[in-house]
Amino acid sequence: MEKRWTSLFGMLWLVVGLPAQLLAQDCNLSLRGQVLNADTGLPMPYAGVVIKETQQGVQSDEHGHYQIERICPGEYTIVCSHLGCDHAEQKLTLQRNAVLDIAMKENAVTLENLVVTGSSNKKAGTQTSSELSGVELDAGRGMGLGESLKRLSGVSTLNTGATISKPVIQGLHSNRILIFNNGVRLEGQQWGNEHAPEVDPFTAERITVVKGAASVRYGADALGGIILLEPKPVRQTPGIGGEAHLQGYSNGRGGVASGMLEGKLAKLPLSGRIQGTLKRAGNLQTPNYYLNNTGVSESNFSWSGKFQPEHWVVETFYSRFFTQLGILRDSHIGNLTDLNNAIERGRPLQDGAFSYDLGRPLQKAMHETFRVKLAHALSETDKLSLQLSRQFNRRQEYDAHRRFNPLPETLDDPNIEFEITTWAAELNWDHRLGRNWRGALGSNAQKQINTVDRGALIPNFDNFDWGVYWTERRFKQGSPWEYEFGLRYDLRHLHVAEQGTNNLDEDRNFQNWSASLGVIYALNEDWKLRFNTGSAWRSPLVNELYSSGVHHGSASYEQGNPDLKAERGFNNSLTLEGSRNNHWTMALTSYYNLIDNFIYLQPRSEAQLTIRGAFPAFDYNQADARIMGIDWTGDFTLHKTLHLESKASLLSGWNRELEDYLIYMPPLRFEQGLKWGFNEKKQPDHPSFVRISALWVLQQKQAPVTDYAPPPAGFVRLDAELFHTLMWGKQRLEVGISVFNLLNTEYREYLNRFRYFTVEPGRNLSLRLKVPFNFT
Amino acid sequence: MKINALKLPLLAMLVLSLLGCEKDDDNGPDNEQELITTIALKFTGGGQTVTFTAVDKDGDGGSAPVIQNINLKANTNYTLSISFLDESKSPSEDITTEVKAESNDHLVCYAATGTMVSPIASDKDAGGKTLGLESAFKTGAAGAGTLKITLKHEADKSSANACGTGETDAEATFNVSVQ
Numbered sequence: 003m004e005k006r007w008t009s010l011f012g013m014l015w016l017v018v019g020l021p022a023q024l025l026a027q028d029c030n031l032s033l034r035g036q037v038l039n040a041d042t043g044l045p046m047p048y049a050g051v052v053i054k055e056t057q058q059g060v061q062s063d064e065h066g067h068y069q070i071e072r073i074c075p076g077e078y079t080i081v082c083s084h085l086g087c088d089h090a091e092q093k094l095t096l097q098r099n100a101v102l103d104i105a106m107k108e109n110a111v112t113l114e115n116l117v118v119t120g121s122s123n124k125k126a127g128t129q130t131s132s133e134l135s136g137v138e139l140d141a142g143r144g145m146g147l148g149e150s151l152k153r154l155s156g157v158s159t160l161n162t163g164a165t166i167s168k169p170v171i172q173g174l175h176s177n178r179i180l181i182f183n184n185g186v187r188l189e190g191q192q193w194g195n196e197h198a199p200e201v202d203p204f205t206a207e208r209i210t211v212v213k214g215a216a217s218v219r220y221g222a223d224a225l226g227g228i229i230l231l232e233p234k235p236v237r238q239t240p241g242i243g244g245e246a247h248l249q250g251y252s253n254g255r256g257g258v259a260s261g262m263l264e265g266k267l268a269k270l271p272l273s274g275r276i277q278g279t280l281k282r283a284g285n286l287q288t289p290n291y292y293l294n295n296t297g298v299s300e301s302n303f304s305w306s307g308k309f310q311p312e313h314w315v316v317e318t319f320y321s322r323f324f325t326q327l328g329i330l331r332d333s334h335i336g337n338l339t340d341l342n343n344a345i346e347r348g349r350p351l352q353d354g355a356f357s358y359d360l361g362r363p364l365q366k367a368m369h370e371t372f373r374v375k376l377a378h379a380l381s382e383t384d385k386l387s388l389q390l391s392r393q394f395n396r397r398q399e400y401d402a403h404r405r406f407n408p409l410p411e412t413l414d415d416p417n418i419e420f421e422i423t424t425w426a427a428e429l430n431w432d433h434r435l436g437r438n439w440r441g442a443l444g445s446n447a448q449k450q451i452n453t454v455d456r457g458a459l460i461p462n463f464d465n466f467d468w469g470v471y472w473t474e475r476r477f478k479q480g481s482p483w484e485y486e487f488g489l490r491y492d493l494r495h496l497h498v499a500e501q502g503t504n505n506l507d508e509d510r511n512f513q514n515w516s517a518s519l520g521v522i523y524a525l526n527e528d529w530k531l532r533f534n535t536g537s538a539w540r541s542p543l544v545n546e547l548y549s550s551g552v553h554h555g556s557a558s559y560e561q562g563n564p565d566l567k568a569e570r571g572f573n574n575s576l577t578l579e580g581s582r583n584n585h586w587t588m589a590l591t592s593y594y595n596l597i598d599n600f601i602y603l604q605p606r607s608e609a610q611l612t613i614r615g616a617f618p619a620f621d622y623n624q625a626d627a628r629i630m631g632i633d634w635t636g637d638f639t640l641h642k643t644l645h646l647e648s649k650a651s652l653l654s655g656w657n658r659e660l661e662d663y664l665i666y667m668p669p670l671r672f673e674q675g676l677k678w679g680f681n682e683k684k685q686p687d688h689p690s691f692v693r694i695s696a697l698w699v700l701q702q703k704q705a706p707v708t709d710y711a712p713p714p715a716g717f718v719r720l721d722a723e724l725f726h727t728l729m730w731g732k733q734r735l736e737v738g739i740s741v742f743n744l745l746n747t748e749y750r751e752y753l754n755r756f757r758y759f760t761v762e763p764g765r766n767l768s769l770r771l772k773v774p775f776n777f778t
Numbered sequence: 779m780k781i782n783a784l785k786l787p788l789l790a791m792l793v794l795s796l797l798g799c800e801k802d803d804d805n806g807p808d809n810e811q812e813l814i815t816t817i818a819l820k821f822t823g824g825g826q827t828v829t830f831t832a833v834d835k836d837g838d839g840g841s842a843p844v845i846q847n848i849n850l851k852a853n854t855n856y857t858l859s860i861s862f863l864d865e866s867k868s869p870s871e872d873i874t875t876e877v878k879a880e881s882n883d884h885l886v887c888y889a890a891t892g893t894m895v896s897p898i899a900s901d902k903d904a905g906g907k908t909l910g911l912e913s914a915f916k917t918g919a920a921g922a923g924t925l926k927i928t929l930k931h932e933a934d935k936s937s938a939n940a941c942g943t944g945e946t947d948a949e950a951t952f953n954v955s956v957q
Contacts, residue, residue: 336931336946343942351934351943402945403931458837502837552838559838611842613814613834615928615949 030732032239032776033094034069035102037062037082046106048379049084054091060238064315064377067235071243072778082106099734101687127475128486128520129216129534130577130591132156132635135208137688137725140772141738143203144249144258144281147181150203151229154211155649156591156633158668161754162196164286164763165298165327166365169199170753171213172593173629173653173667174226177543180216181229184306184319186373187221189424189450190395193460193545194553195755200323200369200395202302204247204260204279207234213633214593215573217516217538218471218488221446225538225571225597236275236308240268241778253742253766254297255356256283271310278303284358285328289748289764292354295328295361315377322370329363333759334402337615345711345758364400366416369393383434393424405456418457424450441474452544458502459551463544465496484522491515494541501548512541512568532577542566546601546622552612559610559617560603566624572596588636593629600627602657602664605708618710625659629667643679647695654704662706669702669713669752681727688736690726694744697721702752711758717749736772741765813837814873814948816863817927819848821915823856832927832950835866848925848954856915858897860886862929862948874911877929885930886910887941892923894954907935917956926951 033053037046045066052059053070055078062068075097082090082104090106132154134142142150148159148167159167160175168175176195181188183201191197203209212228220228237243244263250256264275281300286293304321332350335341373391380386398416405417430444448467454460473488493513498506518536525531549562573595581587603620610619631653638646650672655664675695682689697720702713721742728735746765750757817832828850834843850856861874877884881903887910890896897913926949933944 331932334945336944337949339949340944340946351937403947550839561839610839612838613817613832613843613948613950614838615946617838 029072029074030776030778031073031075031096032069032071032099033073033080033096033102034067034099035104037066037068037084037104037106039106046084049082049104049106051104052081052083054079054081063235063238065235067238069238071239071241071776080104099687127473128484128522128532129212129214130532130575130589130633131210131212133208133210137736137738139203139206139209140247140736140770141723141725141740143206144247144251144256144768144770147199147201147203147209147229147231151209151211155635156213156631156651157211158651158671158753160195160666161751161756163296163330163333163754163756163760164293165296166196166198166329168195168197169211169229170668171211171227171229172595172631172633173655173664177223178226178540179229180220180224181231182220183231183321183371184233184373185375185389186319186371186391186393187426187448188369188371189393189422189426189448190367190369191397191420191422193543196329196365197367197397198325198327200325200367201231202279202300202304202321202323203231204262204302205233205277205304205321206231208232213591214534214575214595215516215518215536215538215571218490218518218536219442219473221467221469222490222492222494222514222516222538223540225540225569225573225595233275233306234262236273236306237264237266238273239778240266241776243774243776245772245774247770247772249768249770251283251766251768253763254283254286255358256281256298272307273310274305274307276303276305282358285354285356286763287356288761289746290353290761291350292356293330293350293760293763294352294354294357295331295359295363297328297358297360298325299360300325313379315375317375317377318373319375320370320372322368324368325366326360327365327367328360329365330756330759331361331363331402333756334363337612337617338609339615341618341710341758348758349760362400362404363402366396366398366400368396370395383440385432387428387430387432389426389428389430391424391426393422393426395422395424396420416456418459419455420452420460421455422450422452424448435474438476438478439474440477441472443472445470457551458504459549459553460545461501461506461548462499463496464499465494467492467494469493482524486518486520488518488536489515490517492539496541496544498544498548501550506548508564510547514539514568514570528580528582530579532579533575535574536572538571538573540569540571542568542601542622549622552614552617559612559619561619561621563622566601566622567599569600569624570598572598584639586636586638588638589634591633593631593633595629597627597629599624600657600664602627625657627664628656628658629664630654640676643682645677645679647673647675647677647693649673663704665706665709666753667702667704669716670698670700672698672700685727688727688734691724693723695721695723699749699751705752713752714750714757717747719747719749720744734774736774738768738770738772740768740770742768813864813866814862814929815865816870817929817948817950818861818863819927819952820859820861821848821850821856822859823915824851824854830952832952833865837866843950845950845952848952850917850954850956852917852920852956854917856917857900858913858915860911860913860927877911878909881905881909882907883932884909884947885933885935885940885944886913887926887928887930887933888913889926889928889941890923890954892954893918893921893956894923894925896925903935908940920957922953922955924951925954 037049047064049062051068060068077095080092148169151157151169158170160170161167190200210230216228217224242265247260249258258281260279262277266273279302284297286296302323306319309316371393375389377387397420399418401417426448428446432442434440451464453462469492471490475486477484496510498508516538520534523531547562547564549560552559575593577591579589601624604623606619609616634650636648652670655667677693679689679691700716705713724739726737743765748761815835820829830846830848832845864871882905888896897915899908899910899913901909901912903909929948930944931947933940
């Protein structure tokens with residue numbers, strides 16, 4: 003393990019540390035971009051892109067991306083060709099690296115030959131989605147996935163302290179959201195509120211959030227939405243390139259180093275990439291005190307390879323994620339009395355001090371993914387793909403108190419350990435029917451084995467899932483209407499074995515269907531309406547069925563209910579989207595979701611008495627619920643390069659049976675920012691900007707009274723950001739400076755489970771540097 | 779040349795990663811739980827030794843702890859010795875030895891109600907501060923009340939309200955009758 007890291011960083015150092023003159027060759031410009039269908043906006047894979055004057059050429063990849071390297075400065079004609087399309091020609095003066103997206107018109111005669119790939123079908127289609135990429139992604143990803151996604155409207159986080167952050171989409175989180183890392187559905191111990199997703203956002207070039215039930219294409223359970231992490235498409239021109247990231251944070255005195263190195267062979271259609279991230283931070287600081295034991299250490303590594311002979315693609319991907327998280331000592335409490343003492347104090351017992359030491363309580367989580375994907379182009383329009391994957395996740399939790407009477411060799415053993423292994427296979431056929439219909443038909447299967455060592459919080463189990471799906475999308479040139487429908491059927495078999503020393507030996511079966519219908523109607527050139535309706539379901543999880551015990555750190559006793567039925571959601575959403583050139587863009591989404599048999603924790607009237615004293619007790623229960631809300635996002639040009647950026651999300655969660663509010667629903671958030679762009683002429687691809695933004699969060703008034711403490715007061719927080727692109731010789735450097743919580747405001751977030759024990763961290767100044775590099 | 783430079787590290791990574799594939803590291807799950815199931819109070823005084831227990835063998839949940847009633851003689855000086863056991867396994871484990879070994883991190887707190895005065899700790903931890911496994915307990919006139927015993931982990935012993943800090947490892951409230 004150690005060796006692997008040493009060699010990786012040795013190589014990165016070699017590359018980053020090479021003298022600048024190596025980079026400063028004359029003919030070292032690159033041109034990259036994406037080939038798109040002019041009518042549908044969908045990417046055009048396998049299109050030929052050629053510089054007429056030099057005859058340098060490449061083929062766009064399956065996402066339509068292309069990159070031509072080693073171009074000398076000059077004036078060129080770029081010719082793009084694709085079977086079934088008219089040739090596109092574009093004149094271009096190249097002085098520096100440039101990005102050129104090429105829109106291609108379908109040729110009316112051979113319209114049948116348009117190629118549609120799986121990747122484009124995998125995109126949200128008619129569903130409302132938002133995307134994080136480029137500078138916006140770079141700025142947040144050092145803080146982890148949850149914190150990165152907070153930049154999108156309608157997405158918030160459920161936190162356990164500042165280091166554990168889970169994305170919440172339109173009020174739903176954990177197992178009601180599916181996360182796909184490079185096409186593989188992330189499988190871990192996501193049932194726990196304090197189990198953060200085990201992914202390195204540095205592996206992704208783009209993160210897409212699909213809001214609302216998206217089960218049909220992605221699998222049952224996705225009642226809340228989908229998060230897709232997509233890596234940068236592999237290199238298409240021979241040579242070696244990559245990028246290096248360095249980030250530093252003042253709060254926690256943290257540092258992140260991440261590097262990526264990729265290459266493509268000249269003689270074989272083979273390309274590959276290695277990537278790694280190291281992260282280290284110490285105790286965080288609130289405006290008035292340090293939070294002891296809130297450091298984090300993370301080391302992630304991934305590699306991928308792609309072999310593309312004619313009509314075939316073979317892709318492999320491996321990633322390993324390992325994190326160690328300190329948990330605020332004061333949050334680990336023994337019983338109800340301790341909890342009340344802590345809430346009364348409202349802050350840690352001691353002022354704390356800075357340290358990088360990670361002590362108990364501690365979490366260690368390791369996640370490993372390996373996948374192989376085979377794709378074969380059956381014809382110009384049809385593609386068959388098979389994906390096989392294996393994932394392994396180990397989660398170790400160390401309580402404040404070591405195990406009693408340990409043997410010397412078990413002294414440092416965790417108090418509880420979960421291990422889950424997942425094997426999955428997916429077969430997909432992308433096709434086109436007739437003139438205007440394109441779709442996907444496929445099936446997937448998954449097998450999972452989970453063991454729990456020490457502790458009887460959840461039983462050991464294994465399960466088997468199988469699903470089959472069919473989606474079709476109709477798009478007709480010249481018509482303002484676009485339709486999409488999908489159907490899916492899933493079954494799950496769950497076998498539970500030992501829970502502690504008690505062998506349950508029970509089998510459970512769940513099976514049901516999901517369906518969706520989406521319509522897009524273009525009102526005119528500027529305005530578009532999207533309507534989506536669908537129904538999805540989620541089978542109860544093993545913790546909801548069998549949980550029994552005191553949940554670490556939350557001082558609550560949780561009792562599962564083996565009689566729970568599956569949840570059934572009915573989602574409806576309507577989005578109005580508008581944009582006019584560079585003047586403004588906006589999207590307003592309203593949604594109305596009914597979830598029957600919504601599973602939640604119902605507090606018991608009497609505390610559970612144990613030998614450690616009394617604990618508040620909760621039963622997993624289900625009732626019909628309703629979640630509705632509005633997400634808003636807009637960008638308006640006020641004057642030249644001065645923009646007003648506006649985001650808001652409002653939602654309401656209601657238990658229709660108890661006639662009470664649902665707990666842990668995000669309060670109203672409203673964010674306004676002013677962004678001033680500069681240097682746009684010099685760096686049209688990476689324009690510089692300064693931004694200052696204010697976040698208003700209101701107190702959550704719609705909360706049930708069963709909480710330990712009432713929701714915290716609302717707050718206003720100011721953040722600032724500067725981004726600038728510099729040229730160092732011919733080397734581009736992207737520099738960012740951000741200040742989070744500019745005024746060092748003291749506040750608490752309702753959706754942070756540690757709000758009982760501490761306020762949120764204070765001001766955080768961060769510096770970041772991104773160096774893309776390229777050798778040919 | 780450049781091709782080789784690229785190929786070698788890629789091949790090395792591939793091999794290392796495949797070799798590095800993690801597996802479930804046990805032959806079978808270890809379902810042993812670590813807990814205190816029993817608080818035992820030994821009162822010595824008035825020419826006799828009596829022991830009372832609070833026991834919850836099935837751990838959190840399931841059946842509630844069984845707590846015996848304490849019967850003591852009036853106007854008697856007792857020494858109270860407290861022990862903590864894990865009786866969920868056989869043979870049972872005495873966790874008191876660990877409490878003593880990590881005496882700086884532990885504190886036994888008492889709270890009495892009714893006609894009694896709380897016990898007074900008579901032992902010290904390795905740092906010379908109160909520990910509370912041993913204490914002196916003087917009963918007064920006949921009457922009834924309760925005695926709450928709490929084992930605290932990492933309490934702030936220098937705090938004025940030390941028993942209001944730290945994490946509770948074990949706690950039981952006994953009914954006491956003094957005759």
